[in-house]
Amino acid sequence: MNRAFCTCCVMSLTMAVPSIVVAQSNTAFDGAYAGVSNSSIGTDPGCHPFSPMPRPLTVRDGVAQFTGGSFASGDIVFEGSVSPEGDLRMWDMFSHNIIGKIDATGKATGSVSIGDTGCVLTAVWQRQ
Numbered sequence: 001m002n003r004a005f006c007t008c009c010v011m012s013l014t015m016a017v018p019s020i021v022v023a024q025s026n027t028a029f030d031g032a033y034a035g036v037s038n039s040s041i042g043t044d045p046g047c048h049p050f051s052p053m054p055r056p057l058t059v060r061d062g063v064a065q066f067t068g069g070s071f072a073s074g075d076i077v078f079e080g081s082v083s084p085e086g087d088l089r090m091w092d093m094f095s096h097n098i099i100g101k102i103d104a105t106g107k108a109t110g111s112v113s114i115g116d117t118g119c120v121l122t123a124v125w126q127r128q
Helices: 002-025
Strands: 031-041 057-060 063-071 074-082 087-091 097-102 107-114 119-127
Touching (some): 087 107
Antiparallel strands (some): 031 057, 063 074, 087 097, 097 107, 107 119
């Protein structure tokens, strides 16, 4: 009985360790990120950032959230995830997709294509 109990404990720990590692790595990029810059690329006259600095980006438990510009119905909220490697993906209610990366220094960069005019907005944040 003692041997069976030990085997069960070892198996339980073996199964739990990968999930503990994943949980820790998903929080490696958690924190508050202050806006550093906004830029745009595109020929459409309406292709420009709403402001010179992006609003803050927050990451908690691997979940990223950013409130973009305002729309007639209110603020546009992007929400998504950060992978253990720092890959950033967020979506808004219009299915706009911010794709980016957070590096080891805490610099986050994300870009979103707006409409079908080739307008790309890019934001840069830095972890505080």
